[in-house]
Amino acid sequence: MNYTISGLPERAVKPRDTGITMVMDKGLSLREAENFIEVAGVYTDLVKLGWGTSYVTPNLDKKIQIYKDAGLPVYFGGTLFEVFVARGQFDDYCRLLDKYKLEIAEVSDGSITIPHEEKCNYINKLSKQVTVISEVGSKDITKIFAPYKWITLMSAELEAGSWKLIAESRESGNVGIYRDSGEVRQGLVDEILTKIPADKIIWEAPHKSQQAWFIKLIGANVSLGNIATTDVIPLETLRLGIRSDTFDHFLEV
């Protein structure tokens, strides 16, 4: 840090198992990826190449290399997994992970409907090849699960081999654990946390109010995802209570 402020919450250090910041790259150029790393690399734990952007982004090889050189694990968004599965190309997907030497894969069913046992089979198979992050929750605004359902799905996916669970919000932050308005479904989150260890969940939280909410509930070292590349520094200040939204919370500690 650049100077000393007393009484700030302690932050987990890399390699972090809690307090993870997962960032979404929606199509940065190589130089933009370098800019991002310069300023936010030290606070970033995972880089997701959002949905199918890796298919159309030029210089994909080089970009992945830039992230690897900076010690930042990269993975493809879950929607890409679904694109392959929906076309019966799961084996191609496994080869793709090999081709780019990726060490993490996301398994999700936000856009396709598959029996949960089948999803768990994918998790299980992929967990033999890479570290698996699996996402729970639909991207469909009309599909709302009861809390017990979230817990059942999450437990089964951990058992099947997931390293971490991602609680869906989309890039827009208005489905899954959020209401259409972007507000957190607080009762749902509370109930999930009675059964699933907090350090197993990465909460997608693209908006500042959502990030602040989770930091106040779970602490500076809550794991958050779908963070915009330009929001990593602002998020770090929220975690430390040096931005207005969490200022009081950490003063009272």
Place this chain on the structure above:
Amino acid sequence: MNYTISGLPERAVKPRDTGITMVMDKGLSLREAENFIEVAGVYTDLVKLGWGTSYVTPNLDKKIQIYKDAGLPVYFGGTLFEVFVARGQFDDYCRLLDKYKLEIAEVSDGSITIPHEEKCNYINKLSKQVTVISEVGSKDITKIFAPYKWITLMSAELEAGSWKLIAESRESGNVGIYRDSGEVRQGLVDEILTKIPADKIIWEAPHKSQQAWFIKLIGANVSLGNIATTDVIPLETLRLGIRSDTFDHFLEV
């Protein structure tokens, strides 16, 4: 493309007459323009220097050159045309296009009120010097035209010499073909398409939901405009159905 996915819609290739992506540059630096071109140049067909930004942007000569070197046609936003016309400086405007060796000009009446015949005269005059894109629809939220009026205006402008028509939305996406909320005026669009060929229209669609809506209505190769430089890669994934919003649409094809 970086790898193979089966069953994706086919995309028009450059130089495109359909499936055009028109991007708005609101004041990029030279290096930012280069970054944008690196990652999105191949998916971009037209670059608009938004409204009067070209007046105040330093290094305008160099920026235009960077775009030209990348094979990307550049033009000034229609509001700049109106700024000159409102001051009786139309001839200066024609000289300005020459000075910067621009090959496209936009004619619009979103901020000024001129008789439509006069607008068509401008289109006609400019079409002898450059390729003309003309914009239909007011930037004034209170000016709502009936569909037959849109069709009359559009037909006359094509006849006067416009290469393409732009359906107004502003950068904010909440006027013209959209309601104040940003929602598409679906009946209007349907009716326009009964009389004006789809490949003659570039729909301004700054928001993801608007882009997805037009892609589902008209297909992967709909022409869309006012796309932010950082949204070209995401838009390309929408066109291909590898993002959640259009995932189902292209699977069902």
Place this chain on the structure above:
Amino acid sequence: MNYTISGLPERAVKPRDTGITMVMDKGLSLREAENFIEVAGVYTDLVKLGWGTSYVTPNLDKKIQIYKDAGLPVYFGGTLFEVFVARGQFDDYCRLLDKYKLEIAEVSDGSITIPHEEKCNYINKLSKQVTVISEVGSKDITKIFAPYKWITLMSAELEAGSWKLIAESRESGNVGIYRDSGEVRQGLVDEILTKIPADKIIWEAPHKSQQAWFIKLIGANVSLGNIATTDVIPLETLRLGIRSDTFDHFLEV
């Protein structure tokens, strides 16, 4: 300027005492700061390193130097002042300003509650070391002051040694002088202006509609703050009436 347009409003030139544009840097990388300066440096008067971002931004020394080399005064956001004061570290804060050779400091009480006399004492002390900008208005959406209170606070802070007053809006533009919806509290602004000279106030105005509103009320050379780095060029076009939102206003002049 790149070409000639007749009848545009005259803009103040640097060093500006009116028509100030204060920009918020929320964590740019060094190269991004350079990009920003290339395109917007000439239109920027003050750079604020937002709230506590300077604590976590790598290469802080170099970034401050880049801004100084471009002739752009840099200062820490007011929340950082409050972070130190809330921990009884005011003297450390003064030393910090020295360490980075900053010539401006912001004094605010948006996140902490301190008696106004105490705030004025801080303004007075700091004004002996640096130029002081003080901010009036709470970041708390529920704390709404009556206009006479704003005027009393502002007058006292000018007397205590503030060079300029900042009217609070947050980065989000929905508190202080704005309603929750982002709309300007017009009666408040009008009343403030009956007692406090317009050239003493920098209005935080992160949204385009807010910027246009103040430009129409006070003119091209109103001082505006919390401008995003990418919005400086667009703001400059609003000031000159070469964007739709202020097009008519300056034509009528």
